[in-house]
Structure formats: structure tokens, C-alpha cells
Amino acid sequence: MKEALINQEPKWVDTHCHLQLTDYDLTDLDYASLEYLIIPGVDVSSSIKAKNISTRLPVKAYWAAGLHPHDAKNLHEQKDELLNLIQEADLIGETGLDYYRDHSTREEQHENLTFHLEQAKKLRKPIIIHCRDSFKDTFELLSKYEGEFPVILHSWTGGNNWTKKFIELDVYFSLSGILTYETAKDLKLSVKKIPMNRLLLETDTPYLAPGIHKGQLNKPEFIVETAKELASLKEITLNELSELTIKNTNTILGK
Numbered sequence: 001m002k003e004a005l006i007n008q009e010p011k012w013v014d015t016h017c018h019l020q021l022t023d024y025d026l027t028d029l030d031y032a033s034l035e036y037l038i039i040p041g042v043d044v045s046s047s048i049k050a051k052n053i054s055t056r057l058p059v060k061a062y063w064a065a066g067l068h069p070h071d072a073k074n075l076h077e078q079k080d081e082l083l084n085l086i087q088e089a090d091l092i093g094e095t096g097l098d099y100y101r102d103h104s105t106r107e108e109q110h111e112n113l114t115f116h117l118e119q120a121k122k123l124r125k126p127i128i129i130h131c132r133d134s135f136k137d138t139f140e141l142l143s144k145y146e147g148e149f150p151v152i153l154h155s156w157t158g159g160n161n162w163t164k165k166f167i168e169l170d171v172y173f174s175l176s177g178i179l180t181y182e183t184a185k186d187l188k189l190s191v192k193k194i195p196m197n198r199l200l201l202e203t204d205t206p207y208l209a210p211g212i213h214k215g216q217l218n219k220p221e222f223i224v225e226t227a228k229e230l231a232s233l234k235e236i237t238l239n240e241l242s243e244l245t246i247k248n249t250n251t252i253l254g255k
Contacts, residue, residue, distance in 0.1 A: 009032075009033060010033075010227070010238045010239050010241070010242030011033060011034065011035040011242055011246065012033055012034055012035060012201055012223045012224065012227055012242060012245065012246075013034070013035050013036055013037065013038070013200070013201065013245060013246055013249040014034060014036075014037040014038065014201065014202055014203050014205070014220050014223050015037075015038045015128075015152060015154075015174050015200045015201065015202045015249055016038060016040055016094070016128065016152075016154050016155065016174060016176070016202035016203065016204050017037045017038065017039055017040075017202070017203055017204070017205045017220055018039065018040065018042070018046070018204070018205055018206065018207075019037075019039055019050075019053055019057075019205060019220075020039060020041075020046050020049035020050050020052075020053050021042075021046060021206060022205065022206045022217065024206075024219075026053065026056070026057060027058070029219060029220060029221070030219070030220075030221040031057070031058055031059040031220060031221075032221075033220075033221055033223065033224055034059050034220055034221075034223075035060070035246050036059060036060035036061060036062065036249075037057075037059065037060075037061050037062075037220060038061070038062045038063070038064060038090075038091065038128075038249075039053060039054055039061055039062070039063045039064070040063075040064040040066065040091070040093050040094040040128050040154075041063070041064055041065045041066050041085070041089075041093075041094070042066070042067070042068035042070075042071065042094055043067055043068065043071050043074065043078060044067075044078045044081045044082060044085065047063070047064070047065035047066065047082070047085045047089070048085065050063040050064065050065070051063050051065075051085070051088065051089070062090040062091065062253065063089055063090055063091075064089050064090065064091035064092060064093045064094065064128055065082060065085035065086045065088070065089040065092065065093075066082070066086070066092055066093040066094050066095040066116055066127075066128065067082060067095055067112055067116070068094055068095065068096075068098075068130065069095065069096050069097050069098040069103075069104060069109045069112065069113070069130055070098060070101060070103040070104060071103070071104065072104035072105075072108040072109040072111065072112035072113075073103075073104040073105070073108045075108070075111060075112045075115060079115070083119070086116075086119050086123070086125075087123070089125070090125075090126075090253065091125060091126045091127065091128060091152075091252075091253075092116055092119055092120050092123075092125050092126070092127045092128070093116065093127050093128025093129065093130075093152070093154070094128045094129075094130050094154060095112060095113055095116040095127070095128070095129065095130065096109075096113055096129040096130030096131050096132075096134070096138065096154075097109050097110070097113060097130070097131060097132070097134035097137055097138050097141075098130060098131075098132045098133070098134060099132065099133040099134040099137075100132045100133040101132075106137075110137070110141070113129075113138075113141055114141065117141065117142075117144075117145050120145070120148070120149045121145055121148045121149060124148075124149050125149060126149060126150040126151070126152060126252045126253065127149060127150070127151055127152070128152045128154050129142070129151060129152065129153050129154060129171075130154055130155075131153060131154075131156075131158075132157070135158055135162045135165075139162070139165055139166060139169070142166075142169055142171065143169065146169050146170070147170065150172065150251075150252040151169070151171040151172065152171070152172045152174050152200060152252065153166065153171050153172065153173050153174060154174050154176075154202065154204070155174060155175075155176040155178060155202065155204050155208065156173040156174060156175060156176075156187075157178060157184075157187055158187075158190060159186040159187070159189070159190050160186065160189055160190045160193065162190075163190035163191075163193055163194060164193060167193065167194065167195065167198070170198070171198065172198050172199075172200050172248065172252060173191075173194050173198055173199060173200065174200040174201065174202045175191065175199070175200065175201055175202070175226055175230055176202050176203065176204045176208045176226060177203065177204070177208040177209050177210035177211070177213075177214075177218065177222065177225065177226050178208055179191065179210075179226050179229050179230060179233075180210040180211040180212070180225055180226055180229045181211055181214070182211070188229075188233055191230065191233050191234070192233055192234070196234070196244050197244070197247075197248060197251075198248065199230070199234075199241075199244065199245055199248060200245055200248055200249060201223055201226055201227055201230065201245050202223070202226075203218050203219065203220055203222055203223050203226070204218060205217075205218045205219055205220055205222075206218050206219075209222055210222055210225035210226050210229075211225070212225055213225070227241055227242070227245075
């Protein structure tokens with residue numbers, strides 16, 4: 001029996017998988033390597049789709065409701081529907097700050113993120129944070145809510161200094177296919193500092209396919225490539241990484 005367990009292929013939790021933003025035949029995807037997945041919304045429409053899809057998959061799925069920083073300018077017109085969806089959802093997000101694109105003003109993004117953080121505090125629900133070129137402001141905002149609820153930093157790309165800073169807040173760091181890119185040298189170094197009980201994995205399907213699949217639309221099954229890279233960096237086996245990342249995500253969800 002022990003030998004059978006050792007030889008069993010490791011399972012993964014895909015903590016960020018936008019299946020509702022794809023044209024995939026969802027019954028045709030390979031979910032064999034997944035323990036479960038999380039489908040985040042980026043606005044009202046996609047959050048509703050995430051909810052609906054989560055009940056129709058051949059694998060366990062959770063869903064999140066939120067407004068992406070790109071669309072923060074739409075908060076007031078979507079707020080009432082978002083509030084209702086957030087009440088129902090397993091998690092809150094995806095939300096955060098994105099200073100790379102600035103599709104919404106920084107003031108609008110701050111208001112939007114604060115709205116989501118207040119809901120996470122009120123409901124004690126985990127929140128999924130998008131942080132791109134906005135480390136300082138994201139850190140300052142999250143610092144105000146330290147310890148109030150679980151925080152997932154989605155597709156973490158911070159270098160050594162910011163990784164050390166965010167570790168102080170006891171957040172979770174979700175690693176995407178970016179970790180496998182040759183250009184991700186700083187990220188690879190910073191990942192070595194992240195505590196084992198704060199590591200998560202994601203695909204960000206359909207975006208950020210890992211290096212071996214770069215240029216393709218991402219799929220949940222590709223998560224194993226990021227897992228291989230992370231296991232190598234942390235000098236542990238795939239089975240050990242599988243066990244600890246499943247445990248970490250279960251902790252976030254209160255399982």
C-alpha cells in the first residue's frame with residue numbers, strides 16, 4: 001500500500017484559474033493532476049460565470065467574486081451586485097493594484113481595493129490580490145488589515161526585498177508559470193526565502209503558460225511545470241510540494 005502511494009502521481013491545487021475567460025470545452029480538459037481549483041472573477045459578469053462553472057466541472061472547484069484593478073473605474077456601477085456575489089463566494093477577488101497598465105486611475109484602484117479589503121474583514125473571507133508594479137502601495141494597504149483574513153498574492157513576481165517585506169504580513173505567495181521563465185532570475189532567488197507554509201501554485205489560465213508551453217493558451221494541467229521548478233528551487237520532492245501546497249490552500253479555505 002505504501003509503495004502504491006509513493007508511486008501515485010502528485011496532485012495540485014490551481015489557486016488561480018480563469019476558466020470562464022476561455023473558449024475551452026471544459027469537459028475536454030485534463031483535470032487528472034488536480035486536487036481542486038479556484039476560479040476568480042474579474043468583474044460581475046465573470047464572477048457569475050465562475051460561480052456557474054464551479055458546479056459543472058468533473059473536479060472540485062471553488063470560486064471568487066471581485067473587480068480587477070483594470071476595471072476599478074466601474075466599482076460604483078457594479079458595487080451592489082458585487083456585494084451580493086461576495087456574500088456567496090468562497091473567496092474575494094481578483095482585486096488589487098496594477099500600475100503597469102493604469103487602465104483605471106490610481107485613486108480608483110485604491111478605492112476599489114479598499115472596498116474589497118473591507119468586505120474580506122467583515123466576512124472573514126480569503127482575498128486574492130493582483131499586484132503589478134505597485135508593491136509599495138499594496139504593502140501599505142494590506143498592512144492595515146494584517147492578520148484579519150488570509151491574503152493570496154496572485155502570480156507573485158516580487159524580488160528579494162519585497163518578498164521579505166510581504167513575508168512579514170503572513171501572506172500567501174502564489175507562483176505562476178512566470179517562475180519557469182529564464183528571465184525570472186530575481187523571482188527564483190526570492191522564492192527560496194518564502195516559508196513552506198506560505199507557498200501556493202497557480203496557472204492563471206489562460207495566461208502565463210510555463211516556459212515549455214510559452215506562446216500557447218495556458219491550461220490547468222500545465223501547473224505541473226511550475227511545480228517542478230518550485231520543487232527544484234525549494235530542494236524538495238514533487239510529492240512533498242504537493243502535500244504542503246494542498247495543506248496551505250486547505251488552511252486558507254478553512255478545510
